[in-house]
Amino acid sequence: MSHPVDVHVGKRLKQIRTLRRLSQTDVARKLELSFQQIQKYEVGSNRVAASRLFELSQILDVPPAYFFEGLHDNANAAPSEDPGMDIVNxxxxxxxxxxxxxxxxxxxxxxGLTVAKRG
Structure with missing residues (x-):
């Protein structure tokens, strides 16, 4: 059974990877991993080590904290109740x-992201 934090981090990884229009293979190549490993991260069956999380944050151009945002907010939400992922998909x-x-x-x-990018 996957830990809920690992599942959340995996969902956030998939979300930002999709938003950046990168395939699992694209990310895997940059990390010198197999795309299957990225799949395992995204479903939470494998934990992402801190060093790997840092590398992912650099590749995907987000702060490491991005992967934990909303963790407490979505603690009891079912995976299908994530409107952000619905929009991404x-x-x-x-x-x-x-x-x-x-x-x-x-x-x-x-x-407000456009203003933040300009500022």
Whole structure:
């Protein structure tokens, strides 16, 4: 049985990897691992060591704390109740890159990320 923290970290890894439009293979190559290892991280069946988590944060351009954000908020939530992942999956399914880019810009504008990037 996977520990809930490992499952949460794995979900966050999958979320940011998908948002960055990287495949499991892309990330695995940068870490000199197999894509199967990334799969195991993402489902929480294998724990991500602190050093590996740091490497992932550099590759994915997020602070290491990103992987733990919302941990207490989602402690009792079922995996299907994560609207963030629903959005990520829906965005990844869009084939038209121009539309995908416009939606991404819209989300950044609404969330305030566009202003933060400029500032």
């Amino acid at each position: 829906a965005l990844a399914a869009i084939q038209d890159e121009a539309i995908k880019s416009r939606i991404k810009t819209f989300i950044e504008d609404v969330s």
